[in-house]
Structures are given as structure tokens and as C-alpha cells.
Amino acid sequence: MSVATLHHADVHGAHDTHHEHHHHETFITKYVFSQDHKMIAKQFLITGIIWAFIGGLFSVLFRLQLGYPESTFPWLEDIFGHWAAGGKLKPEFYYALVTMHGTILVFFVLTAGLSGTFANFLIPLQVGARDMASPMLNMLSYWFFFLASIIMFCSLFVQTGPASGGWTIYPPLSALGDASSGSKIGMDLWLVSMAMFIVSSLLGGLNYISTILNMRTKGMSMTRMPLTVWALFFTAVLGVLSFPVLLSGAILLLFDRNLGTSFYLSDIVVAGKILPNEGGSAILFQHLFWFLGHPEVYIILLPAMGMSSEIISVNSRKPIFGYMAMVGSMFAIAILAFLVWAHHMFVTGLNPFLGSVFVLLTLLIAVPSAIKVFNWLTTLWKGSIRFTPGMLFAIGFVSLFISGGLTGIFLGNSALDVHLHDTYFVVAHFHIVMGVASFFGMFAGVYHWFPKMFGRYLNNTMAYIHFWVTIVGAYLIFWPMHYEGLAGMPRRYFDYSNWESFKQFASLNQFISFVAMIVFAVQLLFVFNFFYSIFKGRKVTSLNPWGSNTLEWTTPLRPGHGNWPGEIPEVHRGPYDYGKDGNEFIPQTTPVGEHESHH
């Protein structure tokens, strides 16, 4: 993949001096084909926000169906035509929306939008580098993402509809156009888009890893890196090692779909046709998918963990408790993330002994997770806490991580998973621990670093409203879903009214849908605040508004390409010397005093 750029001979980023001589910047090179990591970060963020809007809107539409299965909404037909004939979504369209919602939020928003934004923005600024190791690859990473976005967006408009086999695209459903209209051209577009997306993630990840390992400023040893950088590092490693496996799974699926091979297909009679395929295994795909899929959930979560750690420490005015344990637990999580994938497959007929190994490894993840939670709690203990919007979201993140992590313990135990698999319990679990929690980490990051990104503040009142409605709403939406799951209510159903066992939840579903719409509306308030404040927000006047130790706050208010106008500052200490020896904070650039205490 990196081959195409081997010729790229200039030593961009490799030498500090490079950026000192200014070349002319046109609108195109500054805002479009920019190689400045900060601009690329903003491109990722804004594209991510647009996708989040689309993905969120889809969820409102399908929640409308779930909450009000008996009603019709004529305006739906005005917008979607035959997909919503008579003002009611067609099941095919419902599943297309669910699939796109999952794909968009998991990959485009919480992977590209989250890692892409903050890895690009924070890594060079926090390790003290002028830019990424290879700004060119970095730019390509964004443009591959853009291409993936365009293809996925186009797939929404094809005549047979976009992919509709769920974000996990299990074959044979996703392999056979006869099994589902979404598995026709929509699925091919999905796969091609995802291949582009994987290339984008890999290019990004390669860059983040080599920047962190090679381009730290003087004095910035690995153990002095902020936890954000550590988290982004593990995230990148997970991505670089797991995405290629998904790619190979997707390639085999493309072959099965278009070239008549039988990797995943066997003994199939569909739409009255007997298919010639023999000897394939549908389960093979699930192994390849979840080998990525499970690390992927941590790819989504780790950046949020890292940013929350940083923000909690800064705003408690205390060092993060147990820095090394925080790094160690992230390392443990990263390793274990590769060893637990089959916990998504307990009911596929997996060998029970193999299943038991995966139970053990899965529940093992709870140990480093517990360490992290208790360390966050201890960081708050006896702090001097300032509730900036970023801090509130970071605290919310911890609360959600606890709630959702604990339900993981239910699911990781195969004996319970047999009852809970593919019910709303799973929906509740992963929305709380991954969906909402990572969004909280992302919001925390946006509120905290917005002043550095745009030189202005977000409006506080809107931010507080955003936080309070979102956290209350998120719990109201997802907490009761556990009960639906315990009642065995399956996920991915278009309508429950004909089921004796599940129809008693109709009023609850309605309530959930109602809250979901309110929460969606409040996100619009955030989006408005975001774009409004870029241009009209209160100007930042102090270089270090949060009193933070890390290097990004030593740059000018609006740093140019190259980040520091003069020399890159030298680092003399770890990032979390808050409240030490009576000093409120001691930036990393402050040399260690002679009488400073040791810990």
C-alpha cells in the first residue's frame, strides 16, 4: 500500500528545518490538499461530524418505526419515495438504515472521525514534532477516507438500496443478491468503500506509529508521553494489525460475490435456485471479521480513554493516579483485544472447549478495565475539580464505561451469552460502552482542544445543555434495553407487534424512540455551537487556558505549519505534575528544580 509513495523522496518532517522556509500557500494547499496535520485533523473532524449527522438521522428514522409501528408518516414517502410507500418504511429500507447507521458510526465517525481527528491533531503537538513522519501519507489517508465516504454515500442512492445485512455483513446474506436486495450492487459498493477506508486507516496508523516512535522532541521519553498519545499509539497498532485481516476477509467475499468462488458458501438454495457452491464455510468469515471487529471496538474506545484520562487529570489539578498502571492496562487491553474475538461467536456451533478458552480470555479484559476505573476514581479523590464541559464529558465517559463494561461480563460468560446473544441486551451493552462512551470521549476532546484548534471557545451554556441532556437521555434510552434483552427480545427486528413474547414492550419502545429524538436534537445544538464558534466564538486570549502541562499549549495561539515558530521546546518531566510541591501545575518544559521532591 505504501508502495505508491516510495518515490516521495523529500524528507518532509524528517528534519526540523524543513518548514522554516515558507512556500506559498494557496487556498487549495491550505484547506484542501493540506499536509499540515492540524488542518488534516480538522478535515477528519468536520467530515466525521457530517457523517455523525447522517448516521444519527438514520437512527431517528428507524426508531420512528420501532416506536410507532402502527402509525404512518406521509412525509416519509415525500422524502424516500417507494422506500416508504404509504408513509411507512419498508423492511428492506429499515434494514438498510440500520446497516448504514452501524457502518457509518463505527467506521466513519468513531474510527476515522475520532482517531483521525485527535491522532492527527494531538500526536505532533504533544510529542513535540513539526508534523507527522510523512505528511504526504497523512494527506492521502484523509483523501482515501474521503473517497470511501463518497462511495458509501453514493451507495445510498442505488436503485436496489444500500447494503442491508448489518454492519457485520455476515455472508451468505451479504454474498447473495437473491437473498436480499441490499446484497446486490449496494453490497459491492460497501465493500469497495470499506477497502478504501482500510487503506486510509492503515496509512494513518503507519504514520501515527512512526511519528510517536521516531519524532519525539528532546527529553520526551516514552514514559513522559501524555496518556492521550499512549492511547493513540495502541489504537494505531491495533488498527495496523487487524484491518488487513478484515481486508482479506472482504476480498474473499468480493470473489464469492462476483467470481463464483465458494469461500463462504455451501449447500445453498435461495429464491428457488440451487447454487453450485460446495465446501465453503460461512463461519470462516465471522472469524476473519471479528479478528478485526473486536480490536475495532477498542480502536474506538482507547482514544476516548486516553483523552478522558488527560482531561480528568488537568481538571482535577492532580496527577493521573498510577500513570504506569494506566499505560500497562492499555497495553494489556491491546494484547487481549486480539485474543477474544470468538466471544461474538458462542452460538455459531463453536467447539465448546474453544469457547471456554475465549470465556477466560474475555473476562480477563475486565481486570485492566477495573484498574483503569479505580485509577480514574482515585484521580478525582481529593482533587480540586473544575467542571469545564470537557471535564463533564470525561466524567460521563467514566460512568458509561463502568455501566457498559459490567454488562460485558454478562456477555463474556458463554453460558449467559446463549440467552443474551443478539438481543437488546447486546445493543444496550455496546451502545453504552462503545457508542455513547466513545462519543463522550470525543466530545470531551472537542471541548478541551477546540481553543487550540480554532483559537476560540465554544459557548459554555450550550455546552452544558448539551452535556446534561445527552447523559440523561443516553441512560434513559439504553438502560431499559437491558430488560428487553433479558426478555429475549431480538435485535434487528422491524416490528415486534406479532410476537406474543415481545409485544409487551411496545410502550417502552415508544418511550425510547421519543427520548432518542430529543437527544438527537440536542446533538444538533452541539453541531450548531461548533460551527458558530469557529467563526464567532469568544476569542482565546491566554496561551494555556486550562493550565495544562502538555506541549500543545506552548505553541502560539494559532500555530502555523510547523507548530513552533522557533525551536521545539525541550521536555524535562512527565505530563502530570499537577499540584506538586504547592505548584498548581508545572509544564513539561520546566526543568526539574534542585529541591523538587521525588516520587
Place this chain on the structure above:
Amino acid sequence: MSSVAMEQQQKIHPHKFTLWVAIGSLVMMFAGLTSAYIVKRNQANWQTFDLPVLFWYSTGVIVLSSVTIFLATRAFRERAMLKYRRLLAATLVLGVLFIALQALGFQQLWAKGITLQKNVSFSFLYVIVGLHAAHVLGGVIALLLLFAKAFSSKKRIYNLVPIELAGTYWHFVDVLWIYLLIFLMMIR
């Protein structure tokens, strides 16, 4: 511990490092495919196959090309530019030859009735070997660009990094092929 000052002067060029990480990533992709292959092989309905003789010739070719690119890098380092260009050209030709031989090998297989769709084992063979050839093709394109640069009349910067990157990548696809060949021979 605070006295430990770290130099930003890296030991390894970041692009080279990036390439190594990328190689790790590619290894994962082929590891994914070969483990899928092993898993499938243990199930019913698996037919074994003999690799075409041409694959042996292509192996010779790609190993030879690794030697030429190694020599090319050395020539470049010694600033023997004429020699460098010749060796680079040789590598290019060998790379193209390799791809051609693989394609001919596929043809032989096909003629023997080992077609893409007939059995999962054959499908795997085509996908794995084909994907590898695609990576060689990527290397050929990179070499082409280097080659064009070596002949361009614009100002020449003496920069070893690109040729070294190309060399590393080229050795990687070479070693990868040898691994795949052994894999496909041993595990059928």
C-alpha cells in the same frame, strides 16, 4: 531519570520505519489468508493440487531481482550512476518477468482443470498468489518512478532513502513469495 535526555535525531529514518510497520500490516493480511486456508483445509471437500513448474522459474527470477536491487543500492551509494541505472533496469525487467511467469503459471493451472471456482483450495491458490503478484506490481510501479527520476534531467538530489525503501519493499515481496511457495507446497 529526569537527566535522561533524548535526542530527536532518530536512528532510523521515519519513512523507513513507516515501511517496516506497513510490512507488518501486510504480513497480517497474508497471515489472515493463510490461516483461513489452514482452517478450510481441515474440512471436507478439499482437493490437493500440484504447483505449476513455472512457479519455480518465477521464484528464481524474483530471487535474482532481489540481488540486482541490492547491487543497485550499492551502486547508488558508491555514486556509480550508470551501473545503478542498469541494475535498476534489470530489476524492473525481472519484476515484470516475474508477474508474467505467474500469469503463465495460472494459465497452466487453468488448462489442467484447476480453475478458480472448482474447489475452495484452488480458489485460495489463485487469491493468495494473485494478491502477492499485485504487491509485486506495486513494487514495479515504484521502481518505474525511481527509474524515471534516474533519467530525468532536472536537478538531481543525492538521496538514498527512496532507493533503500524500494529495496526493502522488494526484498519483502521476495521473502513473502518464498514463504507462500513453501506454505503452498507443504500444506496442501
Place this chain on the structure above:
Amino acid sequence: MKAFLMVLLGVLIFVVIFQIAKASEYVSVLKGEEKTRRQNNRINAFLLMGLLIFGLIGVWYCNELYYGKTLFPQGSASVEGEKIDTMLYITIAITGVVFVITQILLFWFSYKYQESDNRKAFYYPHNNKLELLWTTVPAIFLTVLVVFGLKYWFKITADAPSNALVVEVTGHQFAWEFRYPGADGVLGKKNFKLTTSKNNLGVDFSDPASKDDIHLSNTMHIPVGVPIKMVIHSQDVIHDVGLPHFRLKMDAVPGIPTTQWFTPKYTTAEMKQRTGNPDFTYEIACDQLCGANHFAMRGVIIVETMEEYKKWLAEQKSEYATLFEKKEETKPVADSVAPKQTAQVLPAQK
């Protein structure tokens, strides 16, 4: 029109919020930003405490509202599922305690240690003993959970008892098919290439074992108190035989048969009484997204007493008979094929 008004109302609320937000920014500049910040700090700390209190009340209230609607008050309808229920209670107890403690600490610390003039942050970067403590304690609790979990897991995944009644379950878009082995106790061979619109399971009728097999769609009958072993197939995409009342679930994968077994404890009639719901039905829910009508892929299980089951079975006609012996339509299979062996369809009594 209504929709338009709603949108208008939404926009209006937005504008109001925006105006308030803008105004409060100016007010804060006038009042002094530091002062406003401290005021906001107190308000938010207070609200966090409120979130904790109302949150815990909410958790309790949610349980009041919905526990009754889960399947747990009525108990597991299968013997094996009882273990899963026990496991669930153990897990709820352990995680529940952790949940309450950690959430209380999180919000209480946030409230208690809000910024204040008379206190400075306490510099406390690490403490190895504490960290060791919260590595080992969770590890111990998890070990307990793993041990219980695996014990039950191996029980439910063990081979079905030899006296189990075998039923073949086949999923296809979007219905369930059931095949009973008939008098000889053996299911006839299948080959998907033989599938036709009539022989829609692709049964190989040249296999003598197939002659007495019974084929039904969508509703299956089983006797209470006897282990039932399901051999699960799929004809097209992956489906899943979800049996919430029996606490079980197993995927149906094309080309790769799977199995699950359970022993029903209550007949459908008994469950109607236990749940107080005269419409109670044991339902098979497809639990793996399988296409547009996934949500309608409903099967029904009728659990009945052994006598009822025997009676029902005696009335069934073999698939072979239905397809090829048109004339003998009235004759039940039990009579026509192997009258003396009827008993063998039933599990051997132990």
C-alpha cells in the same frame, strides 16, 4: 401541516436557547469571568450529585417497571435453563455491587472535591499497594464467575442424553421446517441438490430411512419432561433458533449442521397458567439477521404431555406418503408404514 409546525417549534426552541446562551456569555463578561466560572462549577457539581441520586432511584424504578416483563419471574421453562438463571443472578449480584459502589464514588468524589478556596489538590501520583489491591480483587471475583460459567457451559454444550428425542429444524427465508425421524428413529438423508418446490428440504427419498419421516412447517410439537435434541440446518443464509423461554439459542448455518438440546419443564397449557397469559406461546425467534422478513421468521413450539404428544404423532402422515402416495391420503403414517414400531419414535424409557 403538523410536521411543519413541529419543525417550526423546534427551530423556535433552538433560537431561544441560542439567545440565552449568547446573553449568558455577555453577562459572564460583565460579572467577571472568574466569578461566573465558579458559579457554574458549583451548579454542575450539584447537578452531578443530583444525577447520582436520581440515577440510582431511576435504576430501582426501571427494575420495578420492567423486571416483571422479563422472563425471569416465570422461571426457566427448561431444566438446563435453570442453571443459566442461577448464573445470571450470581452475575447480577456481583456486578450490581460494583456498579453501585463505583458510580457512587465517581459522583460523590466529583461533588465533594469540587474546586474550593479552602482546599488545594492533593498530590498523589501513585500507590502500588492500592493498585495491586484493585488488580487482585476483581481477578478473584472474575475467577468465581468464570468457574460457575464454565461449569454450566460444559453442561449445556455436552452431548444430548441418549434418550433424547431428535427433531431436525431447518431455517430458510423466512420460515422454519421440522422433520421427525418417524418410526425407525432415523432421519432420511438429505441432499440440497434434490430440492424442488415440493420436496423443499431436498430429502433423498431413495434412502429407506426417509420413508417414514414426518415433515411440518412452522409449528412443532414436543412432549414435556423429555430431552429434546434439535439438529439445526439452514438452506440459504444464517438463521438462529432462538428459544428465549428455554434460555437457548443456536445458529443455523448453511452447510454446517449444529445441535442444541433441552428438557422442557412445562407444557404450553401450564405456562398459560404460570404467566397468567391465556395467549402464552412458546416462540422460536430467528436471532440472526437473515433478510427483509427476519422479524417475521416466527416458529411455534407446542409443549404437551406425553399422551397428547403420542396422540398428535399418531395422526401425522409421512412426507413420503404425502408426496408419493396420493391415494392413501386418509391413512395415518403410523399405521401404513410400521405400525408396531410407533413406540420407538418416543424416547426409550430409562
